[in-house]
Amino acid sequence: MYKSLIFPILSQFDAEEMHEFIFSLLKIIFYIPGIRWLTKKIYTIEDPELECTVFGLKFKNPIGLAAGLDKGAELFEQLACFGFGFIEIGTVTPLPQPGNDRPRLFRLKKDEALINRMGFNGEGVKVVVNRLKKRKNHQIIIGGNIGKNKITSNEDAIKDYEICFNEMFDWVDYFVVNVSSPNTPGLRALQDKEPLAKLLVRLQELNAQREKPKPILLKIAPDLTNEQLDDIIEIIKETKLDGVVATNTTISRDHLKTSPEIIEKIGAGGLSGKPLTIRSTEVVKYLAEKSGNAFPIIAVGGIHNAADAIEKIKAGATLVQIYTGFIYEGPALIKKINKEILSTELV
Secondary structure, rough: OHHHHHHHHHHHOOOOHHHHHHHHHHHHHOOOOOOOHHHHHOOOOOHHHHHHEEEEEEEEEOEEEEOOOOOOOOOOHHOOOOOEEEEEEEEEOOOOOOOOOOOOOEHHHOOOOOEEEEOOOEEEHHHHHHOOOOOOOOOEEEEEEOOOOOOOOHHHHHHHHHHHHHHHHHHEEEEEEOOOOOOOOOHHHHHHHHHHHHHHHHHHHHHHHHOOOOEEEEEEEEOOOOHHHHHHHHHHHHOOOOOOEEEEEEEOOOOOOHHHHHHHHHHOOEEEEHHHHHHHHHHHHHHHHHHOEEEOOOEEEOOOOOOHHHHHHHHHOEEEEEHHHHHHOOOOHHHHHHHHHHHHHOO
């Protein structure tokens, strides 16, 4: 019903405006008594066989919501009712910033994909923390995806990550360091070996000062070469990071069904969805095999059905995340994936 009726209606409107409308609608609907219970009843599978412990955290199932959908921690508890095992908020920056000019979110319906150039739009870390402090459901695992402000130079970027890390530490269960978004000028240069190692070492120093350190993961781009992935593996091992999120959106526009004229008109931005399925799996497999499964991998990119998720897990992922697939396929996707995981005895 969602894919055949609801999504075709929603997709007639501007993508970002519809996102904001749906968020507002969900906030209202979830105030109705019984809606949380009913939503969980419809969409959630509670089965101990799905539970898994990764980097010291116990997940009720391995399917998470990727960063980008609930940037400002506005709706994480409501979204958890759709059956997710964990929710990743962000990317969060120290200061509020408007992001790039609109329009900045586009559907490629023929490709079941999105292009976004949001630019880390958000209300800043203090607003996000205030929302996290009101969290009622402590059973759902929350990840905090952190980045730098646009006005911050790469030379000063570490300070931005430090601020977000310190401010959010008590309110999230794990951190993801985002240096791979294509929509903040110069950000991807932080994936280079020297600046990346320096950033991660500093965050691990701050982490070690805490009584109970939190898992820290690195989110990487799908556009890295094998040599760059080798550097990532080396850095993860050297800094004793807890894992990798593979992958972010791509700047590639290869093999799209959407016409080149439309793609050119849309312009810059990160591509997500089905066109990313193969490449993100390749990155997961390369990291797992080349590292000897030395660290957990959260796979994200082009997961639109249960088979896509199973493929990622077989390639070496411990957990998976969805975003664009959730938009195109609807909230039933999480339950379908978990059912398939149980039937294939992957957990």
